[in-house]
Amino acid sequence: MDNEKWIQICILSTLTLGTIFLLRKQKEHERIVLMTPRKSILNLPRRMASLDLLEHKSIMSDQDMGLLAPKLLMTSPNKIFTNPMLGSGLKDDVNSGQCFMPESIFSRIGGYINANSAFSNDFLQGKSVYLVKGCPRKEIVMHPSEVKACIVTCGGLCPGLNVVIREIFMSLYYNYGVKEIYGIKDGYKGFYTSGSILKLEVSRVIDIHTKGGTILRSSRGGWDKEKITHSIMSHGFNQIFIIGGDGTHRGIASLVNELGNKGHFAAVVGVPKTIDNDIPIIDKSFGFDTAVEEAQRAIDSADVEANSVEFGVGLVKLMGRNSGFIALHSAIANRNVNLCLIPESEYELGGPNGVYSFIANRLTSKGHAVVVVAEGAATGCRDENLKNAGKDASKNPILYDIGKHLKDGIVKYCKTEGIDVTLKYIDPTYMIRSVAANSSDRKLCTMLAQAAVHGAFAGFTGFSVGTVASQIVYVPVELMTSINEGKGANPGQRKVDVDNNMMWWRLMASTGQPSFKSIA
């Protein structure tokens, strides 16, 4: 071989080796990038069992994988072949992977988090976050015969509460074979109030999904960490399902720590409930769709009233203490609303560019106006001193009645402008909150409830269930209660971002209302 050939071979070999080296480095890098966030999030929904306990309980070996579902359903063998947990769609989640968390259980929401600067929690800034999918696992850490479960509902009512109660019960009872299932009456205080713990049976829950409210009743206040922990331990509850809003979830975070400190082995699981849809991270909370749907009837009535007289105004007040999602979405859905005010929207009532003037102009130009106001909208009002009336038992503000204030104010203003206004005021707030869930919410409640039960059996605690990017996932309660989403939101809260959120612009496009904020 001549010299030239040698040189060519040397160059080619160096290039090939260099490329292999670089590709390897790149692979390593990719691996690091992929693994880091997953590892960090994995630690968040804390595994409650020690390794010993896990081994002692029911770790399935790889050979057992095909038998997992029958084993899981050991206590109800006649249901094995009809149980939906054996469906082919779930087979991968149940059976795939070599370790406890197979690759397929991760739902990647990195884009969702990174793209949204409204997430202002340091933990999430600029990081991809992986959440664990809510589905049955190939391993369970408690044998169904050892489970003593309880269910409690806290805070305000919301369509779907009874569906969640029913489906948690049904999944425990039929899918896993748990027989010791209790209902705690009256929210957190029911844990330590005499006569408030009742055994649930199929007959007690079988038809409750068609009814509004909660068969367990609910309450505000009554949080007493010591008494609640003592009750959980003395009754031996080891799966605790707590359905409630942001306040309730702060309670869950605290309970998890307390039970952990006291060495009590229990899964404490949250199901986020808020008609206001103001819980961060999750796509939406159950009951919200029903509320928006039910609100249509009130807005339609307001529209009929407003259009059936000369200078008619139909004014509807909807719920939304700190966040105006119900009012916003209901107004967009209805298409006949001319003005919508929410807590996040800044506005003034009087003056040439204020709300009263806008309504008066509409009356003189179009003859009628339909107005939707969120009950917490006094917060956004710049020119009046509208004070809340103290706090409720859970330390939530008792809101200034902005609906009534607007009703009187609009009539007074129009009269002084020489407009003979007829205003009909509709307050359907509690009627909306108390209806039974519609079919889409029932479906959501069912999926959340089943996922909650699967998570408890998988050995997680301190997590809540929700849909993120349409996937049912487990969200660590600590994360849920510490993230704030939207300008001015407190930790654990989501607000409508009127500056950056497309929904608010869509509303303005559909109502034709001005941005009262920009009119200084």
Ligand SMILES: Nc1ncnc2c1ncn2[C@@H]1O[C@H](COP(=O)(O)OP(=O)(O)OP(=O)(O)O)[C@@H](O)[C@H]1O
């Ligand atoms: N920071 C907290 N720590 C522990 N418990 C709390 C906390 N805040 C509220 N709670 C308790 O949680 C329960 C429900 O709280 P709250 O009445 O605020 O309703 P919520 O869960 O926020 O739901 P809603 O959306 O209906 O207001 C009450 O029993 C309350 O005492």
Ligand SMILES: O=P(O)(O)OC[C@H]1O[C@](O)(CO)[C@@H](O)[C@@H]1O
């Ligand atoms: O049940 P209460 O105490 O009347 O509270 C009403 C509040 O509860 C909610 O329905 C849910 O937080 C709010 O929209 C409303 O402000």
